Amino acid sequence: MAVPIIPVLALSAVMLGAVYKYIIHPLFFSPLRRIPAAHLSVPFSPLWILWIRQQGRQNRTILAAHERLGPVVRLGPREVSVNCVRGGLSTVYTGGMEKGEWYSNLFYNYGLPNMFSTNASKPHSTRKRMISNTYSKSNINSSAVLTAQTSIILYERFLPQLFKTFSAQLTETASVLNIYALISAVTMDIVTGYIFGLSASSNLTSNTASCSHFLDLYNGRRSYNFWPQELPGVTRWARKLGIRLVPEFVDAANDEIEAWALSMCDKAAIALEQSSEEKKAGENPISLADTPVVYGQLASALVKESQKEVQKDLNGDPNHPDVAGECQKSLRLTISSELLDHLAAGFDTSGITLTYLVHELSQRRELQSALRAELLTLSPPLLPSSAPVIPDAKALDVLPLLHAILWETLRLHPAIPGPQPRVTPAGGCSLGPDPGFWVPGAVRVSASAGCLHANESVFKKAGSWKPERWLEVDGESRKEMDRWFWAFGSGGRMCVGSNLAIYQMKYIVAAIYSNFATSIVDDSGIEQEDAYTAPPKSDKLMIQLERV
Template identity: 45%
Template sequence: MISLSLVALPLVVSYLVYIYLVFPVFFSPLSKIPSAHFLSSFSPVWILWKRYKGQENRAIHAAHVKYGGIVRLGPNEVSVACVDNGIRTVYSGGFEKWNWYPNQFENYGVPNMFSMANSKPHSIQKRMISNVYSKSYLQSSPELHQISKIMIFDRLLPLLQDVATKGQSLDVHDLNHSSTMDFIIAFIFGLQTSTNFIQDVKTRKEWISIYQSRRPFRFWAAELPGVVCFFKRLGINIIPAWVSNANRWLEDWTLEKCDAAAASVYEFEDPFSAGKEKLDTLPTTPTRTTPIVFCQLADCLKPNPAYRSPHPMRLSIATELHDHLAAGHETSGITLTYLFHELSLNPPIQSRLRAELRAHLPSLLPSSPERKPHDMPNPRTIDALPFLNACLLETLRIHAAIPGPQPRITPHSPSMSLANSPPLPGGVRVSAQAYTLHRNADVFPEPELWRPERWIEASEAEKLEMGRWFWAFGSGGRMCIGRHFAVQEMKLITAAIYANFTTHIVDDEGIEQIDAYTAGPKGNKLMLRFERVE
């Protein structure tokens, strides 16, 4: 027995050394890929540490600058930073999502489009609602026209006029999140059910504070869910209980919006009475159509034979809409903050933008005998303004609200080669990040400079190449479904403000972006002063 143990122990040790050290370092197909760190060949410790410390995006970017289009981040993980044989292969080639998504983006324990790991259910649900987020639909939507008119003329501009008259400064980062939330909630659930965060400061601060408080604990749920569960069995909560309470509070808040929207649209009192699903009893013809996204999703899910979810339909609707309102307000709010900051730093560019806006959008200016008061400009007119478009594109490039990696998993068959690598086995975590793609100096000269002119002065071939590398909304079948809504909303808000005001920085301490998947300013604020332009 002793002799057998003496023989078996070295064999077991040798096997483990081969599996966890020799094979990944010397024989794995990934061994031919440059390692971002010497630990990356045989341990995920380095990249996990960078993620935990909030240094992931810049660390990956530095590795790509040093080694090129593909780098190894861990024993079973790579990052790509190229278009051909890179993001086109991964994100347009049907690579499935890594479990990183459902680990942190499910609500109510129910999948939504963003958290769905597999492409097939995602495609089914995307087809249900993609039409109401299409550019043509949004630009011609009477509901969105009415929403925009109220948000701009009844809420936003009067607030800014009051601030300008009093000579006060204003935290526009807070205001931007409020404006984008009011827009997206009204489009999803209808004006009668929407928030009024622009004017209701107390409520918005409470909501945003609860929403943002969970951020420091996302790492554990996303990267090490098994560790969280292990310690939980031992009675140790790595993620505090109050984080779960905050999640439940936000989920309950969305359910209330869903129920209120259903009650307002259908001639049916309390359609989800006591939490019970009653969508099957709703009339087929709604009496009102204001809650656009809610109605579209509810009407599609109810009769859809492809809908085979084990979850109650009420929660299937709520999880999807919760994701839309969360992503819809946060990313657009961050982008507007950095756009306003850059414009405030660059008075000549601000003046050039204002000249374009005043020349083509007179209806956004104060009413006069020659103009109809508060007549909204045509969205197509706003969308066609070249310098406004350039300012927004450049902000989305250098200050992408989601600069972090978008993880996918390589297919088991066929084996795929990326960025001239050897064929990769199935099950490898692979990702790209906008932070690196947007800093390719060959495509974007002087990439760290915010220079809107690059989008106007470039040749047609250069514009085409910049478009191929522009990744603020992702690409492929999983590309952001709300991108047209976000662009239309952000252009309108920017146009309304800079047609009427100049902005000046009062306090931009902490304006640098945090290093995270979703990246707002470190100081979580931007104080500006507004001056009326007559």
């Protein structure tokens, strides 16, 4: 019986097309073929790098690939990693490449984008302009509102918890402190205080049960990020088939965290409305500490932006009594999506960084003493007897040893060591030091702080925690270190809250080491997770306090 010739020819054509697309083109014609491949399968399939990510080995695997193959490495058929400033950071991030779906897959809140998860640069820039001045260094260091909030949080919440633990240690030899949890609490309180005002914000520092519950919700989701972020289509189809790649408790945790953030937004909105009414009545306005700085500015800017659209539905009358209310109502979740991202990033990264700072200092008593001597030069020092006055933020910021200790911790233990993906522009670009490698458009490309900070040619003995490197090196060597230091990213989309993060971390360190010496009781599981955001594997660091 004769075999039908047309089906055979069609099948042969499909097979030949597949061979060309998946084997011949990647090997002989793809512009990416010249880039060193991290694995033999990389030109043909993304499965290798997906497997590495799913197993929680991404950061160390990419670092090893760069150490073996150079500053530009191919991770998949259309994915590249860069580990250089020239032709790397300068091209990808300072050059303003767009973000891709990797961000929107995971970092939406309430199903809505925020500044961090917005893929395109233009809407990101529009949103950033609304609030960037509230996070500027000059504003942070001179803000009377933030000063009042910080004073209350440090003197009335944080230091009392430290002294309570210390007092317990005098009678209970087993009394120890999980400094990771307490620092996470105080960073959350400072960040949410500045965003929403103190009366509308969190108080996790004084409420240890609430802090423990929140950290369980927040950290319990981390290991389930892979599927929705890297393979959202597979995740959705599996769920339709009744297979949950992400457990139900993750959805429940997300819902509870979103509800909590929304409640703070609503309280801030009520506080602003009441303050406005009190001003009209000639009464005292809202107190400094209760002022919702970031919420107030963002809400006002977004309402102004949307008023024109609402006015169209209200006969174009800008003085219609429903305009402001309708705008506020329609933007409620948009505002909360943005500010939930701020509070999550603000507390999480600072909490992780300070945990490793305490861990490193707790192994070096002489360095603790030197830091304490520097901190006590502040006028006033951050001691209970100084309350309610805290040291001037500008004076604190320029303390050289404190800065070096913080910067070295951010370098060796970046809270976000994982890759920060971008998408190459349609016309393609050259990546890597001259002559570089030509990369076509729509290729995923990323750099990571974990790799950049491990460069031995820039940071001598890069695997060691050496704060003195930031004190002893100057001139061109220091400039080179600064160029490679990437704890807060770079370019137009670098961390908008970096100045607030530095501010709060320096005050918290000052509060601890002006009053106490620390020593390690249990640091099991202190190793950082191999993930995009990298807290201690155990979510704890148990220390003892010694009054000085």
